[in-house]
Amino acid sequence: xxxxxxxxxxxxxxxxxxxxxxxxxxxxxxxxxxxxxxxxxxxxxxxxxxxxxxxxxxxxxxxxxxxxxxxxxxxxxxxxxxxxxxxxxxxxxxxxxxxx
Amino acid sequence: xxxxxxxxxxxxxxxxxxxxxxxxxxxxxxxxxxxxxxxxxxxxxxxxxxxxxxxxxxxxxxxxxxxxxxxxxxxxxxxxxxxxxxxxxx
Numbered sequence: 726x727x728x729x730x731x732x733x734x735x736x737x738x739x740x741x742x743x744x745x746x747x748x749x750x751x752x753x754x755x756x757x758x759x760x761x762x763x764x765x766x767x768x769x770x771x772x773x774x775x776x777x778x779x780x781x782x783x784x785x786x787x788x789x790x791x792x793x794x795x796x797x798x799x800x801x802x803x804x805x806x807x808x809x810x811x812x813x814x815x816x817x818x819x820x821x822x823x824x825x
Numbered sequence: 826x827x828x829x830x831x832x833x834x835x836x837x838x839x840x841x842x843x844x845x846x847x848x849x850x851x852x853x854x855x856x857x858x859x860x861x862x863x864x865x866x867x868x869x870x871x872x873x874x875x876x877x878x879x880x881x882x883x884x885x886x887x888x889x890x891x892x893x894x895x896x897x898x899x900x901x902x903x904x905x906x907x908x909x910x911x912x913x914x915x
Contacts, residue, residue, distance in 0.1 A: 728835065772839050772840060783900075810833060811834050812833040817830050817855070820859055
């Protein structure tokens with residue numbers, strides 16, 4: 726699962742019947758500082774996300790489990806709209822003890 | 826499984842129904858010496874990990890579903906352990 730930003734939509738009238746009335750969005754994967762991280766990709770939307778939304782998405786086989794038809798040919802599905810990201814980056818607590 | 830350190834958590838009210846009740850943490854992979862490698866990603870927590878912890882993250886859906894106990898939910902990466910000690914004898 727990764728955080729991503731919705732940067733557009735994809736319209737495809739001719740497509741696999743199992744993803745017929747599902748919205749396809751273009752998303753740009755982000756890291757924790759909301760900087761671009763990797764190439765944009767197309768993902769099926771399951772939570773009514775819109776442009777400029779920060780979302781998180783799952784990949785691989787698990788993305789099909791978020792869809793009505795679990796056997797649909799999909800490898801990325803948006804499964805949540807992010808409200809907030811709390812970063813408490815205090816490095817590794819007891820780092821010397823753990824990695825002695 | 827990989828080693829990672831917890832950076833913080835991700836709050837999302839509008840999400841897939843099976844995610845309710847699971848904490849989603851943002852983690853940064855680390856190598857065997859604790860240095861950052863790769864880029865951060867989001868994982869569901871199953872062991873009450875918090876920021877600053879070194880954790881074991883399972884990045885494979887089937888194990889994720891077995892840990893979280895549901896066979897048809899879209900979980901991909903799950904935190905399944907909090908690391909106390911890494912002993913290298915190589």
